[in-house]
Amino acid sequence: MSVGQMATSNLPALVSRSTPRRKWQLPAAPTTFFSPPRKNLRSHQKFKGAVRLSMVDLETSPPSPKQDTTGGGGGGGMGELVDFLYRDLPHLFDDKGIDRTAYDAAVKFRDPITRHDDLNSYLLNIATLKLLFRPQFDLHWAKQTGPSEITTRWSMVMRFLLLPWQPQLVFTGTSVMSVNPETNKFIRHVDYWDSIVSSEFFLIEGLIDVIRQLRYYKMPHLEMPSYHILKRTASYQVRKYGPFSVVERDGDSLAGSGVFNDLAGYIFGKNSASQRMAVTPPVDGNTQASSSVDEKSEISIQFVLSSAKSMKSLPTPNEGVKLREVEGGIAGVSSFSGKPTESIVKEKEKSLRCRLIRNGLKPKPGCLLALYNDPDVTCEHIMRNEVLIWLEEFSLD
Template identity: 35%
Template sequence: MHIASGRLRLGTCRSTSKPGAAAPIMPANIAVMHRKPRMASWVVGAAEVATSPDKDVSDSSSSALVIDREAQERRLAERRSYLMRDMCTTLASDLRHMFVSGQLTRAVYDRDILFTDPLTSVRGIDVYAALIGALRAFNTRLDLHTCEVVGEDTVVARWSMDLTAWMLPWAPTITITGTTTYLVDLDSGRVVQHVDTWDAISHQEFISLEGLVHLMRQALQLQLTPRLDSCKYRVLLKTGEYEVRSYTDFLVAATNMGPVSGPASGAGFTALAAYVGGANDTGAQLEMTTPVLTAVAPGQQGACMEFVMEHRYLDVSQLPAPTDGRVALRGVHLGYCAVARFTGWPLDHEVVSAELALRAALVRDGLDPEPGYRLARYATPTSTTPPFLRRNEVIIRLPGFTWPLPTQTR
């Protein structure tokens, strides 16, 4: 008996007894030793054979589960991404049309949607829809600038809104700019929260006294704006001190006011009024427009008065040529501008004070105002309109301003 390769093996038994003698009896313990090693060898071998395939199957199953789970997660992420893109498109469409038609896509809003802004907090789709309908009474106009998905479950829109309080005798226009943040429940695929923030105030939580003052200040503005053709602009951003506007290019008839004339002077008005009244090569009488502009450029001798031409004229060549050599026709490109409103005749010191205050506010807010400015007078220099009813504006170009503003994520 010997052990080979870790297994007990029994060698060949040879009888040492003489022929004819009885074969010796194998002791019981030797027989047991003979069987046990063979049994042990079989058990170990079977275990080795059985264990390896099971381990491979288990590893394969685990890998398959991981791959399947990753695939499911990718499909879920793709479905949610598609849901949010589709939701963004629907919400943008609602914002553009809800104040015109009074309708919204109710299917995308949760039954218990929560709406909040600085002055309002309501819950429920019916109240939410009624609130939108009520705003239509103010001849509301909403200008949607951007609408985009900014997070896994968030859509943010930037807008400007004009509300005309026609029920007041002076029919003031209240302008609000800000953002709407929509929170979407990804399981139901519905908007569960609508939060509006206003650019003009810092305290956004309901109810905001600052927000109420912002509205009341605009509602009580009594300055008159003549119902005349004017240069076109969009209000992009309104703070408590100024507006940022985007002006469409326009044409002007301009004349120099002389080296001793201040920004509030009426010098040059007569020559421009004569051009509009028929002092041109065709004798045509042009329509009066508003405002009367005064351009003040640094280093320039005297300011320059400008009459805005009707917007139906797209090129200087379409305008009749002036017969007065002091009058020139040209195009004006303002682009992005900061504008501050004030009342008064105005006098020179009022104009200068308004310009300095606006420039200081722009620098404080990190904007880069261009040297020089324009004074816009919506009442003519010869008008008898009382000072407190006169609408005046200081306009400063912002050549480095970029739009739209970066969207802030939640």
């Protein structure tokens, strides 16, 4: 897990579709969440521990042991530890590292595929992750959830450097950290992944979750709209996108070659300034395109433009082609390989929408289809496609 910045990645070709006039019949959403609550993750209103959504950039030392006549380290001592984690965890994978004096020599760590039973082993695990994966870690919040317990929520993006294609691995979840009330030091650390239900060591489900992310996909090397990964489940991610600019034109199918050619023409200089844009067309497998289906099932193909130019500085397109600023926002995203035919895209959209609703989220009508490769020249087994659905609201509780 890297520190101090949100897990950032890129979005290539987009295909957006609004809800067709023919509405889909979705299965009834169950009353329970898709992932059942974990028995060890508690949230008690009576604890007044600090809760924040940003990290504090201050030098710090862990709180010293407290003499507590109540027989526990709670109250101010736990609040100080929450503050300490906000300042210390951003250094988890940088050169400074975490403050080892905040952890008991016999600290125990557990996650679905790893266990360590002393501080040296715990720190060695962190060093190994840093060496092999160069993690990017983001602490979203920390709060007291028990008399001697603090829970943190985080996201982590890393790349496995030993494989030639350096696949991206994403993990998000919560950490429950138990404190020894006599020493005010962390004595136990248990990670819960959002992508699996349990956290018991050792889980085959956890190992499979890791192996699945090592798969090879052909990805373009282009500037693309950046996003922050907020949460990853077994079947989708929740991302926060910033604004980006697109050039678009209406069409009648996802495979409308005439529409793609018109947009590629704008990119290659068929505009008011005869100016070439910093993006390549779909035939090169590097275009950022999007299609959207409105109530009449009309499709709009979009190329995402470089962020180096503002909307005001972009040349005017020819007739039938238009520029537009996409505001960005929070989206649920699922990925798949193979040819993105219309029937497959509809199936993927329906599946993603059902999962979002089951998890208590509120998806907006329509979807986006992100195309990373040219289907005509890329083997379907290594193609990377994504379906995105914008969400009404989202919070990292």
